[in-house]
């Protein structure tokens with residue numbers, strides 16, 4: 689199977705070293721360290737911005753440049769150690785007004801929204817970006833303790849925030865989401881969200897609720913959104929999805945019938961897509977004005993797997 693974007697990071701996360709502040713500081717100051725700046729959750733990319741670019745390069749900085757850029761409060765998060773033994777960090781420059789056009793980065797590159805950048809970067813770099821973006825986003829939204837409301841402090845190279853007032857520790861969270869195809873004979877159930885233009889469709893999806901298994905969430909979501917009952921849920925693959933911090937859990941399920949009862953609060957449309965049509969769409973043919981989700985989405989990979997089933 690093709691690698692699903694945001695998975696397959698080449699870094700050794702070296703999680704056992706995160707609490708060792710002197711080791712982290714030594715890695716961060718080595719001249720071989722690579723520091724990837726993000727500004728308002730957008731990664732820095734090298735070169736001139738081109739909207740027609742087929743591929744782009746991550747804008748890693750050396751420590752001296754990163755230190756010159758990092759204003760007060762700019763956080764450096766340890767992402768891991770690369771195959772070349774260099775430590776890799778993410779640097780949050782969100783407080784800077786315009787870092788691509790002034791200061792040491794001027795003329796070197798540009799910031800691009802993470803979703804577009806991930807589609808243009810090599811897969812190994814997209815995986816590092818996903819980790820960086822999800823962590824910076826978490827820090828930006830967890831500046832105050834949910835237990836007592838006091839400002840929290842950055843700790844463990846970015847993997848903990850500590851509240852000095854009540855002593856609570858807070859850790860980066862990942863929210864599980866089920867995304868699935870109900871299958872009935874040679875067709876699978878897909879839906880169009882209200883925000884999608886006509887012709888665009890995807891697999892049904894939803895957050896797992898407290899006290900629910902993956903299998904139960906799959907069955908509940910399909911029934912809530914399309915009124916279809918399913919059984920025999922099987923696991924396909926997962927995808928880290930840093931918007932802001934989900935784990936997409938891809939599954940298949942066997943539908944008991946093709947009768948749809950649409951919940952129009954959830955979806956604009958739901959329909960059964962025949963395998964032959966799906967194969968034609970994946971081969972790039974025009975079929976009924978439909979568009980398959982792009983490969984950045986696990987839905988694409990679920991649909992492709994279904995199209996290859998005998």
Ligand SMILES: [Zn+2]
Nearest residue numbers: 833836851854
């Ligand atoms: Zn607290």
